[in-house]
Amino acid sequence: MTALDAYFYDGKTSNRHPAYLHLQSSGELVVNWCDTEIRHSLESVKFSSRLGNTRRLVYFLDGSQCEIADNDALDAFLAQHQPQASALAHKLESKVIYAGAALIITAVAVWATIAYGVPALARSVAFALPANTERALGDRVMKTLDGFLFFPSKLPELRQKELKAKFAQMVVNTKPGAGYVLELRESKKIGANALALPSGIVVMTDEMVQLAKHDEELVAVLAHELGHLEYRHGLRHALQSSGVALVIAAVVGDIASTSAIAAALPTVLLEAKYSRAFEIEADKYALQYLKTNNIPLKRFADILSRMQDKHSDNDSTGFLSSHPATKERIQAFLNDRSTGSNAN
Amino acid sequence: MEQDLSPPTKTLPFQFTGNAVEYFKIWIVNICLSIITLGIYSAWAKVRTKRYFYSNTLLDNTSFEYTGNPVAIVKGRLIAVAFLGASSLAQRLYPEIAFVFTVILLIAFPWLLVRTMRFNARNSSYRNLRFNFTGTAIGAAKVYIGIALLVGLTVGLLFPFFMQRTKKFIAENSAYGTTTFDFAALVKSFYAIYLKVFAAIALLGIVGSVIFFQLSHSAMKTGAAIGLLVWIPVVLVFVVLISPYLRTSLQNLVWNNISIAGNRMQSSLTFGRVAWISISNIFAVILSVGLLAPWAKIRWTRYRIQNLSLISNVALDNFVAAELQQVSAMGEEIVDMFDFDIAL
Ligand SMILES: [Zn+2]
Numbered sequence: 001m002t003a004l005d006a007y008f009y010d011g012k013t014s015n016r017h018p019a020y021l022h023l024q025s026s027g028e029l030v031v032n033w034c035d036t037e038i039r040h041s042l043e044s045v046k047f048s049s050r051l052g053n054t055r056r057l058v059y060f061l062d063g064s065q066c067e068i069a070d071n072d073a074l075d076a077f078l079a080q081h082q083p084q085a086s087a088l089a090h091k092l093e094s095k096v097i098y099a100g101a102a103l104i105i106t107a108v109a110v111w112a113t114i115a116y117g118v119p120a121l122a123r124s125v126a127f128a129l130p131a132n133t134e135r136a137l138g139d140r141v142m143k144t145l146d147g148f149l150f151f152p153s154k155l156p157e158l159r160q161k162e163l164k165a166k167f168a169q170m171v172v173n174t175k176p177g178a179g180y181v182l183e184l185r186e187s188k189k190i191g192a193n194a195l196a197l198p199s200g201i202v203v204m205t206d207e208m209v210q211l212a213k214h215d216e217e218l219v220a221v222l223a224h225e226l227g228h229l230e231y232r233h234g235l236r237h238a239l240q241s242s243g244v245a246l247v248i249a250a251v252v253g254d255i256a257s258t259s260a261i262a263a264a265l266p267t268v269l270l271e272a273k274y275s276r277a278f279e280i281e282a283d284k285y286a287l288q289y290l291k292t293n294n295i296p297l298k299r300f301a302d303i304l305s306r307m308q309d310k311h312s313d314n315d316s317t318g319f320l321s322s323h324p325a326t327k328e329r330i331q332a333f334l335n336d337r338s339t340g341s342n343a344n
Numbered sequence: 345m346e347q348d349l350s351p352p353t354k355t356l357p358f359q360f361t362g363n364a365v366e367y368f369k370i371w372i373v374n375i376c377l378s379i380i381t382l383g384i385y386s387a388w389a390k391v392r393t394k395r396y397f398y399s400n401t402l403l404d405n406t407s408f409e410y411t412g413n414p415v416a417i418v419k420g421r422l423i424a425v426a427f428l429g430a431s432s433l434a435q436r437l438y439p440e441i442a443f444v445f446t447v448i449l450l451i452a453f454p455w456l457l458v459r460t461m462r463f464n465a466r467n468s469s470y471r472n473l474r475f476n477f478t479g480t481a482i483g484a485a486k487v488y489i490g491i492a493l494l495v496g497l498t499v500g501l502l503f504p505f506f507m508q509r510t511k512k513f514i515a516e517n518s519a520y521g522t523t524t525f526d527f528a529a530l531v532k533s534f535y536a537i538y539l540k541v542f543a544a545i546a547l548l549g550i551v552g553s554v555i556f557f558q559l560s561h562s563a564m565k566t567g568a569a570i571g572l573l574v575w576i577p578v579v580l581v582f583v584v585l586i587s588p589y590l591r592t593s594l595q596n597l598v599w600n601n602i603s604i605a606g607n608r609m610q611s612s613l614t615f616g617r618v619a620w621i622s623i624s625n626i627f628a629v630i631l632s633v634g635l636l637a638p639w640a641k642i643r644w645t646r647y648r649i650q651n652l653s654l655i656s657n658v659a660l661d662n663f664v665a666a667e668l669q670q671v672s673a674m675g676e677e678i679v680d681m682f683d684f685d686i687a688l
Pocket of ligand 1: 224225228278279282
């Protein structure tokens with residue numbers, strides 16, 4: 001029989017001895033080192049499982065060990081004498097085809113988690129949290145924006161009061177204590193727009209009020225923003241972003257390592273997908289609102305298409321943030337026939 | 345006179361034999377199996393990963409060995425999950441007693457830390473001789489809670505001192521067989537490193553705020569745009585200069601001051617290489633959506649290990665096994681029962 005080159009370690013000291021391992025036809029493993037020869041029955045010996053091309057260890061009952069560098073020789077040696085039970089992991093890890101399959105399964109699982117799992121989880125967490133969780137966050141945003149983007153409204157006092165009263169009436173049926181308010185601001189930078197802040201403030205620009213040809217159009221826009229608030233999109237967005245970062249970090253490596261953080265960066269690409277889903281949800285809320293209050297659905301379609309004409313080259317982060325989908329959104333309102341009677 | 349008779353010193357370099365393609369397959373199969381088994385396999389995956397890196401690290405042509413038992417890791421995680429579950433349940437049902445869990449955690453923290461270090465040390469071996477960790481929970485509490493509190497009280501002034509004490513605690517309580525390690529790095533060397541870092545961060549902060557102030561008063565851009573304009577370069581400087589500097593100098597300082605039985609460690613990382621490897625790793629991982637994370641890990645580990653050597657003036661043959669390896673199976677079992685790895 002061929003002999004395997006090895007190092008022998010006694011387990012009591014750090015001494016190292018060059019050694020040879022032989023397997024005899026009787027099923028005995030013979031270890032030769034220095035002038036010593038020790039025989040072990042094969043059943044009493046354990047072998048470390050193969051892992052890449054790392055050195056293998058042979059464990060003897062008395063705590064001594066042999067280290068073997070030639071993996072293939074050891075595997076051939078073992079294949080003859082011992083059916084291998086623990087090599088499954090190595091089989092999977094060594095074949096390109098299995099690695100490829102693992103890659104596909106992982107990619108699908110990660111994608112499914114990010115596309116469906118995280119949003120669903122964020123949704124249930126957001127709805128379980130008390131209503132004022134995101135208040136501080138929203139207040140801070142409002143303060144920052146007020147210096148940069150927003151300036152006091154130039155609309156006549158009376159008009160402002162009228163719009164605010166309209167909004168107050170809209171929120172009568174929302175859950176108590178939510179504290180939704182409408183703020184009007186002038187903003188040349190973002191133009192005709194409206195946005196909902198997590199703290200329950202809906203901001204509508206003067207430009208938006210001027211763009212509308214009918215107050216019901218403004219009601220439609222406000223209903224959409226109310227949808228963002230009622231579905232707690234601000235908080236859910238924050239939860240989803242951190243959830244995705246966590247998933248990626250868990251998959252790619254230890255949470256603290258830089259590579260995990262680096263890998264989480266491409267998730268900004270997901271933002272667009274997530275915010276589109278929120279827009280659709282808010283549109284549905286608006287649609288429902290308009291139907292219940294007997295407001296023609298085409299009001300929303302009208303203001304949307306007028307906004308799109310105005311903003312065609314503006315990529316602001318508010319009402320029209322999901323640009324490519326605007327046409328579809330308009331269509332959704334024009335096509336809705338589920339309640340024929342109001343859509344006159 | 346006897347000193348002169350000691351054998352001439354010999355430099356034994358550490359070698360790293362892992363390769364990226366091999367590790368990629370192990371990594372992706374590990375992730376995939378962890379997903380399929382809903383996380384249970386991740387304990388086995390962790391052990392295989394550690395084994396891969398230990399076994400590919402050679403000193404004087406003998407590999408290191410990791411012998412951690414995945415079941416112990418599962419046990420540690422179950423305890424952690426049970427504790428978290430109990431504490432969050434208490435938070436909901438009996439908020440007035442929830443603080444008890446915080447107190448328990450604070451008291452248990454040094455003990456858990458020591459247990460984990462011990463688990464890792466005792467499951468690492470070289471030449472069939474285990475490492476050991478003999479630090480006590482009280483010793484850990486003094487450093488990780490006592491000095492950490494002082495750091496807080498002095499607004500960070502004692503942070504370098506804290507870092508020195510943690511490294512000292514770990515090194516001086518670690519042993520190879522029965523021989524403990526010595527740690528000679530002085531507090532002032534840590535201060536020298538951190539003073540440079542603090543100065544750089546302060547400078548960065550000042551320059552950043554000055555530019556921010558200037559830009560925001562020219563009122564050309566919106567707040568978000570200015571923020572990006574200023575803070576992206578600041579983060580880049582941190583990633584390109586400060587973080588690699590800290591990595592290089594701390595690693596060299598700690599390793600160059602560790603010795604065992606007159607054998608000294610030597611680490612010769614250079615700032616340029618560390619900076620290049622960490623930056624290119626970050627970009628590679630981002631651009632490959634995480635797929636190059638195994639390559640990045642192998643590359644960094646190889647550089648780190650290949651620049652480590654042992655300056656030895658005695659043969660490595662005479663280290664002796666610790667008593668605990670001869671204790672009865674009963675003793676082993678009791679120790680095992682309380683040994684677990686809390687690191688997730
Ligand atoms: Zn919207």
